[in-house]
Structures are given as structure tokens and as C-alpha cells.
Amino acid sequence: MFKAILFTQWRWGRVLVATCVVAGFAIPVFSVRNAGGGSWNGPMWNALDLLASMQSYGPIYVLLAGFAGIALSTSAWAPDHAGRHVYALSLPLARWHYVLLRYGSGVVLLVPVSLALWIGALVASVSTPLPTGLHAYPGALALRFALASVLSFSVIFAVASGTKRSAGYALAVLLGLVLADLLISLFGGTPVVIESTLGWLFSSSGVFGIFTGRWMLIDV
Amino acid sequence: MTHAIQTRDLTYRASKTFEIRDLALNVPHGSLYGFLGPNGSGKTTTIRLILGLLRPVAGSISVLSHSIPRESPRMLGRTGYVPERPHLYPMLTVEEAMRYHAAFYPSWDWKWADELAATFLLPRQNKIGGLSKGETGKLMMLLALAQRPELLVLDEPTDGLDPVVRRDVLMALLDYVSQTSATVFISSHLVHELERICDWVGVMDRGWLIAELPMQSFKNGIKRLRVSNAPAMLGDAPFVVLSREPGEGAHELWLVRGWQPPMTQFFDGIGANLREVVDLDLEEGFVELLRTFRQPQS
């Protein structure tokens, strides 16, 4: 059954997966080749410039992880949503079992993306000598990427697997936050509800803590 | 008599204006049960309740001795379902859809699936999204039959198909039923089609099951009588008077159910004269039944 579900998910997500695999491989390679204005002069780089350049690629890894997770979770449910889940629900397995298989398939499809990123990072870091004092962290970067992409996949998967009612609840919570800030500002206070909620979500103990770490292929 | 499908006091509220109330459905094992009703009468909703796709507000459902919706996955493993509208994944090819479907059914019969695909002339390498309506209908029937189910639930399976395809589909269905003792629960508003193949019939209207009886009784039991000099009060009639309407002159037209020829004596007893007994076919009976059900109670 898992193979069948994985196959279907691959069929309608293969373009996405392939795109993310290519991007996952290319970004680290490009980031190193393009460092220092593309001069490709390894040990001669100014370390600070190189680090600044590496740091500038951090958001790109974050975006790719987010995009891969969100796109794959959306594509995992899109055909079922289109058919109002009638086919999925008429299959002889419990709903949780079906959702588990879809979830597992999505996570499996994220593996090649993380793997491509790891290989790309490895190729980029071994193909050039680094300035003294700097080290390459391809494994750590790939692990962070894998965790972040699975997390973003899980968030959207949870929302997409629910009913319209549960999506409504999620929307109501968001609107509640906006309303709370609106009321606070109406009474002359400083609206902090959304800011603190986002702050918590992206704090080191928050849901998206993994996104806020250091996304550096090369670091001290 | 054991029942493949049985519901008791089944209630489901689909919207503020439509609900299924106190539904008591009894589908005998091995029967070909025709589920009739106009559009919007609640046929599809009832089928989804039976399959556990919807959760009832009240009442009980038993399908193949499984309590639904609690045991619906086990029941679905023994049931073939052809939905009203096909919901297969359009980007899969016919071959891939068969493989995908087969993965969930241990009883899947590849040999017969191949035969059916050949009989139906299905292009196995074509994507489902590119199939014609008839081809999609045939593929749905193939998927439902090749899993060798004990119960087939077909929701308007031939709706919109051309006569040739419809005949192919029904032939395959009857062929399967003739080989096995499977129960078939088939909903349709094509009354003539059901008249030819079903041995039981249930009629839904506005969320109510207004009739459930053997096809033979349905076809023979509903008559239109032309009566003269009928009193206003009838007393205990041996048949069910569904409606009384004024006809030409002093005549009245009665629609009755459960009519038997010896019942003509009843009219002598009440001082009325039975002028004519008109046979109704299933479609006329169905229409008359709905008409009387919808008349405001006086």
C-alpha cells in the first residue's frame, strides 16, 4: 500500500521534487563558486567577506526548505481535495492509516532533496580549499535543511488534511490575534500580540526554532 | 431473511433544508436492490452513510454484518463502490489506476481485470483525465468488479453513458452476479433499467424511504382504478389507497397498492362500482407513487 501511495505522490509531485533536488544541489555549489564575486580563489578569500557571502545564502536555504515542504504537502492532498476525498475514503483502510501513508510518502519524497543538498554542499566544500580558521559544515546544513523541510511539510500537511472546519479554526486563531492587537492599539497600547506570537514561534523553543539557527555551509 | 445492508432509525442532517429521517432500509443478501428516487431525494447521501463516508446523527447501520461507521474499513474491503461521479486521480494512467487500486484489495483478480479491460476496450496507457465519460464509467466498474466484492454499491453507474456502454457495463455486472452470490445495491433514476435487472426496489423522496418491496409486488401491486358512486368514507379496504382524484363525470380515479383481483368484492360491499383496473408499468407506478407522496395530507 505504501508503495502505491508513494508512487501516486511521486507522479503528481515529481516535477516539484526534481526542481527542489536540482536547487538543493545547485545552491551550495553556486554559493561557494559565487563567493568573493565569483573569483573562485579559495584560500585567498577574505574570510569575513566569505562568511558574509555564506550568510547571505542562509535565507535561500530557508526558503527552499519551506517551499519544498509546503509544495509537497499541498501536492500530497490536492488530488484528494479535488475529488472531495471520496476515492480516498472509500478505500478499505482507516483514515489515520491513509493519512499516515500519505505523510510517510511526503517525508520520503523530501529525502532526495535533503540528500541533493548534502551532496551539493559536500562537492562545494571539498572542491575548494578554505581560508585558515574556516570549516565547511555540509552535514549540519543538510540535517538542518531536512528537519526544516519536514517541519514545514508537517504544518501544511496538518492544515490540509483537516476539514474546512479545522481550517476555519486556524483562520479564527489568526483573526483573533489580529483583533487582539487592534483592540490594544484602540485603547492606546502597543500592539504586541502578533509580534510576541511570531517571536515565540521562531524562538529557539518555538515550533519553527530550527529555521532560526545558522544556515552556513562555511563557518568558523 | 438475512440482510446485506440494514439501517434502523437512521438520521442525517445534510443541511438546514434537507435531512434523512428514520431511514429503515433492508437489503436482502444476494439481491439486486434498485434504489430509486428523483434527483436530490437523498440516494447518494444514503449510500455515503452506508459506506461510512458520512457519520449519521442517529440510528444504526449494518453492512455485511459490520457496524458502520466503526467497522467501515473492514466492510469496504469486501465492497465494490462505483460513485456517482468518478473521483479517480486524473494524472494516473488506466494501468496505474488498476495497480493503485489493486494494492488495497487482497482479493483483487488480475486475470479478470485484464479480461474486463480487454472487453471494455480500455486504453491502458492513457491517462484517466483524457478518457471519455464512457471509458471512465467502464474503468470504475472494472475496479469495483475486479476486487471480487461480496457487495456492490453502485451510485448511478450508467448515468450519462451511451446505450452501448451501458449495456457493456450491465452485462459485466450481471455476469459477475450470476457467478457469485454478491449483493448489488444500485441507485438510479433510470427506472426502466432497474425494472429489467432488479428483484427488490426501494424508493426515496425528500429524505424519506417511501416504499421498499420486491420488484414483482411493486410492478403488480400498484394499479389505477376507475370507480363510480364511491362513498366518502371507505372503512377497512383490503388494499392501500394512495390517492383519490375526480375523473370524468361521476367517476373517480384511485391509485392503490397491494391490489389483488378478488378484491373487486369490496366495492359491492360499499355500494360502489369498479369500472376499470389499469396496469401501471414501474415508471408509471414510480411517478404515481411520488405524486401521491408529495400531495398535501388532507
Added chain:
Amino acid sequence: MSDVALARRRTRRRVAALGLTVIAGGCWTAAWAQSAAARADSLRLGRASLQALAVAFTAARQEADRSDSLARYRLPRDTVRVGGLVFRVMPAYAPLARNTGTISWEQLDGMFGDAALSLSSHVFVLRDGMTEINRSQGTRTPTVELAEVVDGVISPKHRESVNIAPADLANRVTRLATAELRARQDVALREWLNPMLNPSSPAWADRERTYIELVTADARVSERCFVGDLLRCRQALLITPVADTLSELYDAAGWRRLVQQREGSLRSGRTVPDFDRCVNDSDFQECLALLRHSGVPVAPLGGAARHSLVRTALAAGGRGAYARLTSSSGKPIAERLALTAGVPVDSLVSMWRSAVLAARPVRTGVLPGEAWLAVFWATVLGLVSFGSTRWR
């Protein structure tokens, strides 16, 4: 009539009266000079009189300037004081000024101590301005101006539009105030510190950057500093004079790296063969010659390192530290920093080095806690989705 207009009118009258007095005085002096006998005495008297008149005239002019400056700037009425910061604001901006002042004063006071109190001779003017871009939309943009108040005379120094957010405004105020304080530094200190200190930037950011410089520097001297050679630290920080920076602080490989990093400026026209000999053939003497010939300034550590050293000195020296730093001009930088911190220079450099080593950036690796937390949330969200209902 407004106070400003009244003041203006009063001033004009005074100036006119003084002018008439001066003219009358001149005529009288001339007539009196007719008498030759009394010429010397009269000249003395005349001089005294003219001096008195000049004093009166200066006083009147200052009064006029004060009134004019007030009139010209139409200063907003409300005054908000936070520490040594003085804001003149429109009433609507009073809360914004208070928030801004609190943020900015904390930064300025934290770095400059008592010296920051001298900023009270300046006013930060906060009022509505209309920029070209948003005029069509009719939206207002606050404008912050720094004006210097010398003997009550307000003279404009800087003006810019700012976003309404207190944090952004605070950055501008801090920057303007820092530039003002920097202007009081002597040239030697200013050049050594260049670029100017930034109180808005957290001290750890400078230390973290310095750490990276230390572990990645091309100069041999930085590596020695990293492992604890304080003399080398002083040299790397350019506070101990070095006869020849290139030969004493860098090795041959370092010259080559310096040349290669400066390819843009060192590899052009006639220098191409020299550059290639240095980089491709590893002709180190050629590298040295190129660097000497170009005169490119070379510093083993950048501005962040020097800033972090000054911040360490200021933190150690207490509230009067910055004043000691600026008032000790003429002395060597090392001595001035020691005076600032109130400790010997080696102790200061040692403190600085410890602080820098403690500022090692968090490792790029995924911490176990971080990984488990991500797995935990992914599992929770997965479980939430497993509870997905069937059209209930």
C-alpha cells in the same frame, strides 16, 4: 500675536535704538574732537564709550539672533527630556519622543557615560515633514532635526525624514548624537577609531566579528594574538607602533594573500606582470614590492576589533571614561586607552582578548535540543493530521 513675533518686534526696536545711539555718539565725538587741547582725553573717553556701545550692541545682536532662530525654526512647543537628550516636539509626537529617548539614551549613556550629558546643549526637533514621494498621498512623515544650542542660539546641524517606529528613530538620534560627540575627538583618535563608534550596535556583535577576524586573519600577528601573545594583540590593534607593518606583522604567504585580495587595484596596466609573478610564481619579494609601491593601508584587524577594545576600556573605566579618552589628546593611543580604562594597557588588552574569545559564534551544527524539538513538533503536527475526520 505670538511670543515669537513679539520678541522679534522688540529686538528690532532695540537694534534701531542702538544704531541711533551709535550714530549720535559718533557725531558727538567728532564735534568734540574739534578741540585740539582736549583731543587725547576725548579720544580715551570716546574709546571707552564705543567699547560700552559695542558690548551693548553684541548683547542686542545675541538677543536678536535668539529670537530670530526661534522664529526661523518655529520650534514645536513641547519639550521632552530623557537623560541628557532634549526633544522639542509637536504634542502628537511626545510619546514617540519619550520612547525614542529612552532607547537612545540607554545606548548613549551606556557607551559615553557622563560625556553624554553634554548633549543637553542640543535639541532634537521632531515634527511633521512632507516628502516629495508621499505628498501625493497626503501622508505625513516625521522629520528629526539636530540643532545645536550655543548660548541660547539654535543653529541647524542636520535634518532627515524618519520612519515612525521608535527603534528606527532612536537609531537616527543615537547616530546624530554620536557624530556630535565624535566631533570633539582629536584627529589622532578619530583616525585610529575610524569608522565611528556605533552605540546602537550591540557590543557582542563587534566582539563576534573580531573573533572571526582573529581566527581567519591573514596576518601572522593575529594568529599569535589569538593564542595569547598580548604584544602581538597590541600590534594587531595598531596601538603599539610597528616600524614596518608588512614585514613585522605578515609573513611571505600573507603578502601574497594581501596582493591577491587586492587584485582589483593591484593588477592593472603596468603592474600585471608584477602581480602575476607574485600570485602565480609565488615571488614573495615581488608581492612585498607591490604592496609597498601601492601604499595600500594594511591593518591586521579591522574597525570592529578597535571598537571592541574601546568599548572594553569604556566599560572598565566607568562613567568618566569617555571624557578621559577625549581629554588626553597628544598622548599615544595605548596610554590614552589605559587612562580611559583605569588599568594598565596589557590588562586592558587581556580583558579584551578574553571577551573576544568568549564571543565565539554559535556553531553551525544542529544542536541535539534543536533537532529533537523539530522532530517533536513534526510528530505533534503529524498526530494532529492523523486525527483528520471523514466529513463529520
